[in-house]
Amino acid sequence: MASSSRNRYLPVKNGLKSFWLKQPHELSDHRSTSTIPEQSDIIIIGAGYAGVATAYHLLKEGTGAAAGLNITILEARGASSGATGRNGGHLRPDLYGHIPKYIDRAGVRAGAEVAEFEIENMWAIKKAIEDEKIDCDFTLVRCVDVYCNTKDATNAKASYDKLVALELDYMKDMFFTADPKEAEAYSGVKGALVAVSFTAGTMFPYKFILGLLKILLATGKVNLQTHTPVLSVERDEKRGYAVSTERGTVYAKQVVHASNGYVAGLLPEYERNIIPCKGICTHIEMPEQNRGTAPLFTNSYSLANDDNTSSYLIPRLDGSIIVGGSRQKFRPFKEQWYHNVDDSILIDASKDHYEEYMQRTYRGWEKTDAKVSSIWTGVMGYSFDSNPHIGSVPSKPGQFILAGFNGHGMPVIWLGAKGLAKMILADQRGEKLPFSETGIPRLFQTSQLRIDRAQANKEEDGDILGTGQIFLPKLPIHETHTWKSRL
Template sequence: MNQAPGYPHPTPSLPFWLQGTRSSSLLKHRTTETLPERSKITIIGSGFSGVATAYFLLTGPNPPESLTILEAREACDGATARNGGHCRPDCFRAYPEYKAAFGREQALKIIQNEMDTLELVTEIIKKEGVNCDFWRGFSYDVAMDQNVADSIAASYKEFVADGGPVSGIVESILDPDAAKEATRCRLAVAAFRIPGASLWPYKLVVHLLKLCIEKHGLNLQTNTPVRRVVLGADGGWQVETDRGSLHTEKVVYATNAFTATLLPEFIGRMWPYRGQCSAVVPTPAYSGAAMLTHTYGLGYGDMVDYLIQRPSDGIIIFGGGSRAVSRERLRGNTDDSSVYPEISQALKTALPRYFEGWGEEASGEGQIHVWTGIMAHTREGIPFVGEIHDRPGAFILAGHQGHGMARIMACAKGLAALIQGASWESTGLPECFRPSHERMSVPGQ
């Protein structure tokens, strides 16, 4: 992917999470009628990354005297509002890849960062009284073929051998019959139970966004795409939009898949990847007392489907199905205005095949809604967090690999501290997340 991704599509598809928001006071919201001329800190992007960073800046010590969020579309209308509602740490599975790329110490810190994120999400939701259908329990990593089972088992063995924590965190179910019984998945070869959570991502972000606007003076400007960011004449940065420009001392790129449009040095280092998700009304066999008790990652080949079942209404949010089309049609794709019928059909037919006793779907049951969202993939499979090399006062939190719910909260807290002058060591974040000279000097792809 060696070209800039452009800008978010002006007429995106409507995800399940946004169907009930047409009365929201944040639609077309602009805290001030005109763009402010100056802002101490400006954040580009109003998804989870941008809003969580603003929240920690404004509620932490020495909050900035002014903070502006600029959003190209509506508030929280990008990847955050289009994901699967899954907040599930990778407790060990990708450890060997991280270790091969960054070494044992960094690999362990990457895994710990995701555990820290789950704890922090739980803490903030409780502290701020966020009504976002938050549920916390356990998740199954289900291997649906022997190769996947062997791969996950090898990852687990290597993680344990290197001192990774698993006691009370990971439960292995290696007998196929036991795995089928525990997961209710007829294709299960093995399963690993890990901590997990589900939530309504848009409601979490909007709650924090309204809190920052109403109590802490945040200035939100929606439908204000940023076209260029250049050095200011008197230092700082000049942020140019379709509605004028503003001067800011510090700028934060919470732009995820669209980052390289404003920061060309990220071309080939971060690129868009289109995903697809669906909402499903289950049959009676998976309703009421028979609802699923865990969330799921369902692995086959080199693909993973994922699902949660919402405790409040029993609706299943089911995503993936990407093997139905070539990866060339997904990589670099920024069009979230439509869906691929092939993926819709793959998702529609998967649950009856995956789960024992799904049964016949009556009228009104089964798949009721499908939508797309644009993720940001990076070469190393990890995000960029911190001050950007050779751009003093410019910071980034982007590149979440479709895994942002399990990473963003802890990264945003650390980034807010860095913006306020804290040392990297004090944040506890993995050093490999930094957009350092060494990382940025490796040729893109």
């Protein structure tokens, strides 16, 4: 691959500082050794949520000979400086939004697997945080989805009614009202037409991942090399793969691609499958003297305003707010966000959207003088068909991928990494673990079919630029798939 093509997918050196990154962790710029190792059993590209979670599960799942594996994590910038250190901290499983679409494509069981997996992911993260005693502001909340325009409200009710009729057990956790007076009273959102709520979580994602990294590095089995961009991954007949970086080359039998929106730089076959797309997020706080004047926030939110602009929001324990989204505002200006990896520049089309957002949107916030105290952008990986790509890279034995989370990685990556770790360890033993035994939803499995499908179709036919209705035939699903929820 030409270097000019590769450079298109390298992170810029000086991205905007997010609220989460303002106080760097002691391991932010850590290098376990002064030079990169010459050889490693497994190389993981990316020290964000996906890469660190994979390393964690490799160590947890590894037994016997696999318990002695050594892992090298290569990161282009500081640890967790990409999407993980820039997201909204919202651990929100999708119980109904996209699920009817997946059901239409692949059947009820395949669609329901996604919702059940995301719920399970939330509880598994909670347990890991408690077991490892990681201080990352984790809280369980009710996520309140609110719709203030007729189209979105109508669609939300249709999705809810469809899933209730299918008698999916997880729907018992949901509260739903399509009475505007009830919706506004329950949510506190002005002009609410529909309100839905269910269990979700909020957290400080950067602290979570750096807390895990500290645990991993203490084992002596993980070598972290920050500020070490990977330039190429080439087959080496004797040593597996040669992973070239700006600081030298390291060899390994197995390589894990966990760089999300940047992944096509090293795996060009995914260029049409996983597109780097920028988003915007803010931190909002009110003057200290006004704290206590606004209604108490104990819920997180996903909200579609009356102008069809969507946002997500979490309350912080200090009374401040994290809110981001507004994709509908900048969607027409493709050059500002689509196929764009420059997180040092804000998205002009929506950079002012969250000024006085709380006053405009929520009852009781009109006189709080709440203001945007910090605003940033980040690069996400959006997949052509809206599903992540997890598993063995087709036609590249020993290479694996965990990427393409569509801005929705928080409730997917943890157990996705656990399932991938099982595949990697089986490969170490010379075995092939069936994807159906990984615990990952079947729709998330990367495949040559999915790669070819994206390459053969127009970009506007996919979920990224379209209306959320992908104009493709149903995925072929084998009914012998044995995935079962562990709930």
